[in-house]
Amino acid sequence: MKIVVCIKQVPDTKGGVKFNPDGTLDRGAMLTIMNPDDKAGLEAALRLKDEYDAEVTVITMGLPKAEEVLREAMAMGADKGILVTDRVLGGADTWATSQTLAGAIRNLEYDLIITGRQAIDGDTAQVGPQISEHLGIPVISYAQNIKIDGDSVIVERQFDDRYHVLKAKMPCLITALAELNEPRYMTPGGIFDAYKADITVWGRANLVDVEDSNLGLKGSPTQIAKASDKVRKGAGEKVSLDPSEAVDYIIDKLKVKHVI
Amino acid sequence: MDFMLTKQHEMARTLFREFAEKEVKPLAQEVDETEIFPRGTVEKMAKAGFMGIPIPKEYGGQGCDILTYAMCVEELSKVCGTTGVIVSAHTSLCCDPILTYGTEEQKQKYLPDLASGRKIGAFGLTEPGAGTDAQGQQTKAVLDGDEWVLNGSKIFITNGKEADVYVIFAVTGMIEKRGRMSKEITAFIVEKGTPGFTFGTKEKKMGIRGSSTYELIFTDCRIPKGNILGQQGKGFGIAMHTLDGGRIGIASQALGLAEGALERTVEYVKERKQFGRSIGQFQNTQFQLADMATKVEAAQLLVYKAAVAKSTQKVYSVEAAKAKLYAAEVAMEVTTKAVQLHGGYGYTREYDVERMMRDAKITEIYEGTSEVQRMVISGALLK
Numbered sequence: 096m097k098i099v100v101c102i103k104q105v106p107d108t109k110g111g112v113k114f115n116p117d118g119t120l121d122r123g124a125m126l127t128i129m130n131p132d133d134k135a136g137l138e139a140a141l142r143l144k145d146e147y148d149a150e151v152t153v154i155t156m157g158l159p160k161a162e163e164v165l166r167e168a169m170a171m172g173a174d175k176g177i178l179v180t181d182r183v184l185g186g187a188d189t190w191a192t193s194q195t196l197a198g199a200i201r202n203l204e205y206d207l208i209i210t211g212r213q214a215i216d217g218d219t220a221q222v223g224p225q226i227s228e229h230l231g232i233p234v235i236s237y238a239q240n241i242k243i244d245g246d247s248v249i250v251e252r253q254f255d256d257r258y259h260v261l262k263a264k265m266p267c268l269i270t271a272l273a274e275l276n277e278p279r280y281m282t283p284g285g286i287f288d289a290y291k292a293d294i295t296v297w298g299r300a301n302l303v304d305v306e307d308s309n310l311g312l313k314g315s316p317t318q319i320a321k322a323s324d325k326v327r328k329g330a331g332e333k334v335s336l337d338p339s340e341a342v343d344y345i346i347d348k349l350k351v352k353h354v355i
Numbered sequence: 356m357d358f359m360l361t362k363q364h365e366m367a368r369t370l371f372r373e374f375a376e377k378e379v380k381p382l383a384q385e386v387d388e389t390e391i392f393p394r395g396t397v398e399k400m401a402k403a404g405f406m407g408i409p410i411p412k413e414y415g416g417q418g419c420d421i422l423t424y425a426m427c428v429e430e431l432s433k434v435c436g437t438t439g440v441i442v443s444a445h446t447s448l449c450c451d452p453i454l455t456y457g458t459e460e461q462k463q464k465y466l467p468d469l470a471s472g473r474k475i476g477a478f479g480l481t482e483p484g485a486g487t488d489a490q491g492q493q494t495k496a497v498l499d500g501d502e503w504v505l506n507g508s509k510i511f512i513t514n515g516k517e518a519d520v521y522v523i524f525a526v527t528g529m530i531e532k533r534g535r536m537s538k539e540i541t542a543f544i545v546e547k548g549t550p551g552f553t554f555g556t557k558e559k560k561m562g563i564r565g566s567s568t569y570e571l572i573f574t575d576c577r578i579p580k581g582n583i584l585g586q587q588g589k590g591f592g593i594a595m596h597t598l599d600g601g602r603i604g605i606a607s608q609a610l611g612l613a614e615g616a617l618e619r620t621v622e623y624v625k626e627r628k629q630f631g632r633s634i635g636q637f638q639n640t641q642f643q644l645a646d647m648a649t650k651v652e653a654a655q656l657l658v659y660k661a662a663v664a665k666s667t668q669k670v671y672s673v674e675a676a677k678a679k680l681y682a683a684e685v686a687m688e689v690t691t692k693a694v695q696l697h698g699g700y701g702y703t704r705e706y707d708v709e710r711m712m713r714d715a716k717i718t719e720i721y722e723g724t725s726e727v728q729r730m731v732i733s734g735a736l737l738k
Contacts, residue, residue, distance in 0.1 A: 163366075170366065281370045282404035283427070284417030290363045 096149040098140045099203055100173065101196055101210040101226070102133040104157055104164040108215065111324070118319035119186050120216060129164050132211025136271035138278040139241050140209050141172045147243060150174050152203065156184060156195050162294055169289035170281035181298040186312030189217065193225030194309040198302030200230065207248065208268040212237055223270035233267040239275055367423050371430035374403060383435035386565035387710050392517050393565055396438055401472020405442060410450055415467035425607040425662040432611025433618070436714030437565035439611055443604030444513040445469070449476020452522050452597045453544065456585035461544065465520055477518035479509035479571050480594050487727055489594060490538055494573065496525035501580045503543060505573035508555065511721070515569025516554050521545045524590045540590035544582045551576030562713035599672045601722045602679040603665055606658045609679070609686035609718035613651045616693035616711045620644065623697055634696070643696060647689045654682040673735045680728035683718035690715040
């Protein structure tokens with residue numbers, strides 16, 4: 096069984112956010128982590144590896160610095176890492192990103208592709224399903240549990256108040272939620288092994304069946320008008336009142352603020 | 356000369372820090388208050404490979420260098436001195452002598468369980484009358500057929516009751532050395548559960564209160580002849596060499612405690628206001644912090660140098676002694692200043708620095724007191 100996991104290096108929310116003049120993120124200047132939903136997806140893949148002896152390949156698109164996130168994934172137990180990096184791919188929105196990743200994945204054999212539900216920087220939840228569309232395979236999003244059943248996967252798809260149990264034939268794509276599992280730690284020995292391993296580096300020339308017009312900033316339909324760091328909210332107010340008094344208190348507050 | 360850590364070491368530090376913050380820090384105060392050995396944390400560390408960092412992969416370890424191991428103890432100790440010493444005693448004092456002096460059979464038998472953390476290790480040298488003076492040993496081992504019979508007791512044993520495998524030293528005879536009779540000391544591997552091996556009282560300690568410090572009692576305890584570690588009569592050398600390595604672990608623990616106390620203090624002086632401004636704006640605070648930070652970094656350089664020396668040199672006693680001496684004294688000084696800068700709050704158990712100051716004191720005492728380290732360092736100078 097072969098599993099491809101798409102991961103992304105995202106800004107660490109503990110560090111500051113920095114922007115390029117065009118409004119896109121200045122990724123080179125920020126502290127980064129592996130996107131939490133992607134990490135859960137990787138953990139799900141590694142558990143399938145433990146159980147079914149699967150081969151896990153991690154792939155990321157980004158700056159050369161994104162190699163770090165691949166090493167981290169390999170230190171957790173992934174077998175291979177692929178970095179897709181090229182100047183012409185910079186500034187990509189979800190459309191151009193999914194085109195790029197699909198173009199790279201067309202080079203690979205796979206039974207399962209796992210992506211995170213969404214990245215904490217963009218919060219779109221679009222890339223995973225778009226990749227499946229480009230590759231013409233089924234997608235099950237928001238997975239909170241994954242099981243293998245012969246040549247199919249059985250996945251619990253999370254909703255606000257329930258979950259659906261879905262079965263799909265492989266190959267298929269699953270998008271994972273951070274709540275799916277508690278990702279394992281890297282191991283110290285795994286870190287040193289990961290740095291001894293080769294990372295495959297692909298550029299534009301390695302992408303299969305993708306038009307130039309679908310790549311990078313030029314291939315991105317999304318135009319960013321303005322971007323800014325979020326403004327910190329003031330400290331909230333905590334009151335301890337009986338329910339009826341609490342209702343009156345809240346209504347008064349809302350009136351003062353002209354909400355009602 | 357390059358003072359930059361490799362990317363691997365940087366990533367390992369990130370791992371240890373993340374683990375310490377998430378798994379160890381939330382329990383540190385409770386572990387200290389209740390004096391309960393953090394078994395759950397040890398299981399998590401075992402899963403993450405922390406119990407066998409410098410043990411080769413062929414024996415189930417992580418196959419990393421001593422610097423990586425030292426950084427692990429450092430990061431754990433930044434948030435909890437107890438957790439730091441559990442890893443240090445297990446790795447440096449039990450896994451390391453078995454790896455260095457064990458037969459292939461002993462390594463195959465004990466190291467995979469120890470390195471994976473399925474079993475915990477301990478080291479028994481100290482006795483009521485034999486601390487710094489290791490020659491004062493009273494515990495005896497007598498060969499009886501195919502077994503050694505142990506009688507005596509060991510005190511202040513870290514991981515005491517929680518361990519499964521113990522490296523124990525005992526007198527196996529008298530030998531003549533330069534015209535004088537002296538004790539022949541031999542090292543043994545003793546397993547928990549061996550008939551005649553029991554535990555005495557648990558020590559009530561000032562600091563590192565979650566580490567299980569016990570007396571070990573041997574009463575006609577029979578162990579197989581094959582459980583000798585190294586050669587008969589070579590125990591003293593094994594103990595001294597093992598302690599050289601152990602001192603790097605304790606120096607790392609001391610370093611972590613000092614770093615942790617400094618971090619807490621920097622946070623605190625920015626928040627604490629007196630006379631209308633944060634106490635960090637007073638020059639006294641700034642100068643104290645500058646001294647603390649400078650000494651902490653000097654300690655770190657000595658500790659890392661000793662760790663690299665253990666990986667690259669056959670003899671590293673002086674490097675280890677300097678690292679332990681300095682890091683332990685810096686830990687005591689920095690944690691004491693941290694408490695002072697916290698004022699009355701620092702004297703309460705609500706604040707981590709109070710615990711860190713108590714934890715720091717032991718680093719000047721165990722695995723060779725600061726005075727012993729000075730003896731080792733000056734002995735090499737005057738040789």
